[in-house]
Amino acid sequence: MSENNVVKFIITRQDSPEEESYTEEFEIPYRANMNVISALMEIRRNPVNAAGKETAPVNWDMNCLEEVCGACSMVVNGKPRQSCTALIDNLEQPIHLEPMKTFPVVRDLIVDRSRMFDSLKKVKAWIPIDGTYDLGPGPRMAENKRQWAYELSKCMTCGVCLEACPNVNNNSEFIGPAAVSQVRLFNSHPTGEMNKEERIESLMGEGGLQDCGNSQNCVQSCPKGIPLTTSIAALNREMTVQSFKSFFGSDK
């Protein structure tokens, strides 16, 4: 139960991408089982700050409300995470909400995660099919491979691992752990495997795996428990093998 039945927030706000950020404090009535999103909804319903002054409603992103879409990422009490699963009862007050710093701010807590989607394009994180005829059920995968590939497929492009990684910032082109792990996922697929070398090649240049500093923050922060450092290690090995193959002029 919260002190005096209120929940206190300090929210970092920014009116547009060009403007300076500032903080604004809010106090809202406590309800059992609230999470950060339901608290933000309450502020939107009654946009009055802690000083009693009417203000613009706080903006944030959300969709699924069950930690599947990745849209609601923000920094809650200093930790990047999904706000839809951040329960008020588990958070120290005042609760600090900030946008992730790795991505440009669109407004208040909304950031532009294009950097992540551009990285997925760079590494060709898809399986090419031409769509002109029925491909049938496709090749079978061994059950143990299917199981770990399924874990990798849970990535929701939320950006939390990029926010946690010290090597992903404005001065670096590093694509970050999520896209690296997607290379491992698509290379493990019997059809996707056909473009395996191309994907590994995309990790070899600037912004690729050489920029990983092995801080291991990513694997600790991922809300889906994706084994990111295992993917990074596996691809480092594959890059070495591919470099040898290229050096000796063999693709076998």
Ligand code: SF4
């Ligand atoms: S790997 Fe995990 S933390 Fe990173 S974008 Fe995917 S789900 Fe989010």
Ligand code: FES
């Ligand atoms: S709203 Fe989809 S992950 Fe939180």
